[in-house]
Amino acid sequence: MKDFADIEPGLALDDLIVCPQCDAAYRFKKPGNGERAQCQRCHKTLVAPRRNAGLQIIAVAFAVLFLIVGAAYFPFLTIDAAGNTNAVSILDAALAFSGGPMIFLSLATAALIIFIPLVRVLLTLYVLIPIVLDRPAAKYAIPAFRLSEAMRPWSMAEIFAIGCAVALVKVADLANLGFGPAFWMFGILVVLVIAQDSFMCKWSVWYRLEHPKTS
Amino acid sequence: MVSSGTSQNIVSARELGVVACRRCTKAWPLGTERCGRCGKALESRDPLSLQRVWAYWIMGVICYIPANLYPMLQTKTLFQSDESTIIGGAVELAHHGSFGVAAIILFASVVIPLGKFWAIAFLAISVRERTMVSKGMRQVLYEVVEYIGRWSMIDIFVVAILSALVQLKTLASINPGMASIFFALSVIFTMLSAQAFDSRMIWDVQAGNGARSRDE
Numbered sequence: 001m002k003d004f005a006d007i008e009p010g011l012a013l014d015d016l017i018v019c020p021q022c023d024a025a026y027r028f029k030k031p032g033n034g035e036r037a038q039c040q041r042c043h044k045t046l047v048a049p050r051r052n053a054g055l056q057i058i059a060v061a062f063a064v065l066f067l068i069v070g071a072a073y074f075p076f077l078t079i080d081a082a083g084n085t086n087a088v089s090i091l092d093a094a095l096a097f098s099g100g101p102m103i104f105l106s107l108a109t110a111a112l113i114i115f116i117p118l119v120r121v122l123l124t125l126y127v128l129i130p131i132v133l134d135r136p137a138a139k140y141a142i143p144a145f146r147l148s149e150a151m152r153p154w155s156m157a158e159i160f161a162i163g164c165a166v167a168l169v170k171v172a173d174l175a176n177l178g179f180g181p182a183f184w185m186f187g188i189l190v191v192l193v194i195a196q197d198s199f200m201c202k203w204s205v206w207y208r209l210e211h212p213k214t215s
Numbered sequence: 216m217v218s219s220g221t222s223q224n225i226v227s228a229r230e231l232g233v234v235a236c237r238r239c240t241k242a243w244p245l246g247t248e249r250c251g252r253c254g255k256a257l258e259s260r261d262p263l264s265l266q267r268v269w270a271y272w273i274m275g276v277i278c279y280i281p282a283n284l285y286p287m288l289q290t291k292t293l294f295q296s297d298e299s300t301i302i303g304g305a306v307e308l309a310h311h312g313s314f315g316v317a318a319i320i321l322f323a324s325v326v327i328p329l330g331k332f333w334a335i336a337f338l339a340i341s342v343r344e345r346t347m348v349s350k351g352m353r354q355v356l357y358e359v360v361e362y363i364g365r366w367s368m369i370d371i372f373v374v375a376i377l378s379a380l381v382q383l384k385t386l387a388s389i390n391p392g393m394a395s396i397f398f399a400l401s402v403i404f405t406m407l408s409a410q411a412f413d414s415r416m417i418w419d420v421q422a423g424n425g426a427r428s429r430d431e
């Protein structure tokens with residue numbers, strides 16, 4: 001990619017790529033698979049295509065889907081102190097805020113750690129499966145991908161997982177703690193969510209949605 | 216990407232008479248209203264950006280005050296019931312000798328939120344006033360604030376986990392206090408404030424061109 005020290009007039013807009021963070025304009029040259037195009041000014045990654053990224057993302061998305069459902073259902077921590085035991089699932093934790101205005105916090109927590117990650121996975125599958133199969137894009141694929149991207153900062157499963165570790169440290173010397181199956185599922189989930197976000201090249205998805213294969 | 220090493224020659228889309236979609240990076244002629252690819256409203260520089268930044272920022276600061284006045288956790292054990300605020304809890308831990316944990320709590324729940332308020336205010340002021348801090352440094356500051364913003368929710372999640380887990384009938388129980396709802400609101404408003412900031416303005420300032428166009 002070149003910078004625009006010498007701009008010829010009448011340049012085709014399709015040849016341009018603009019950094020969303022600092023507005024620097026570049027003449028677009030698609031990087032090869034595994035390479036990345038970075039903004040020279042603010043170093044934001046603009047395009048980073050990967051071979052088979054679509055397939056990898058879909059595989060990971062199915063795993064994430066399975067793990068979210070499992071992690072929400074099974075107990076993830078059990079506590080045992082002087083004969084009193086208590087096993088909680090992630091849904092229990094989300095719904096721990098009860099009474100009066102706290103209910104809103106419960107709903108928000110449930111959304112941030114379960115529903116938004118879940119919806120993002122479903123939207124990703126919906127958008128990417130037709131693209132990977134070289135089919136025409138799914139109906140409403142563009143708003144679906146838009147919604148998925150808008151939800152990105154509000155998907156907080158990985159933060160919740162680190163929160164578990166902090167909570168464990170706080171009660172470890174008060175009681176015996178046991179890890180349920182969901183605890184490990186959530187651990188794997190965190191790694192997968194982070195991997196999925198790093199595989200995804202947004203530019204490539206938008207490009208394919210704009211130029212769908214019609215065959 | 217070919218790095219030609221001539222970063223001073225970088226031209227902004229605005230100077231080219233182009234407006235770029237911030238969601239999908241596609242370029243359109245200046246004046247286009249909506250991105251034809253993804254449908255996002257196009258705005259070369261959002262004139263209302265700073266107003267929204269300050270509106271959310273004020274809400275965030277306002278919510279942060281009761282978040283520190285009300286108790287965050289209500290701990291009931293066999294013999295006593297105890298309500299502690301964020302700072303009170305940390306001070307108590309320090310009294311018991313856990314200086315490390317107390318320092319971590321103070322850092323995560325007090326220093327980081329206050330740091331975010333300061334950073335966003337500084338960035339918003341810096342695109343209006345002259346500043347000694349370079350554009351690159353301010354861009355890094357913005358990215359750090361955006362990255363850290365979500366992680367402040369960890370306090371709320373810890374309260375949720377503790378409250379759900381420690382319910383051992385008469386032996387011990389932990390319940391969330393009113394501060395949790397204000398703390399969560401403060402985090403959310405601070406995130407919205409950071410998201411409302413148009414980081415492209417960092418790069419306009421002092422370039423002459425950008426400064427003039429903001430006053431149009």
Ligand SMILES: [Zn+2]
Pocket residue numbers: 019020021022023024039040041042043044
């Ligand atoms: Zn840039």
Ligand SMILES: [Zn+2]
Pocket residue numbers: 236237238239240241250251252253254255
């Ligand atoms: Zn767009």
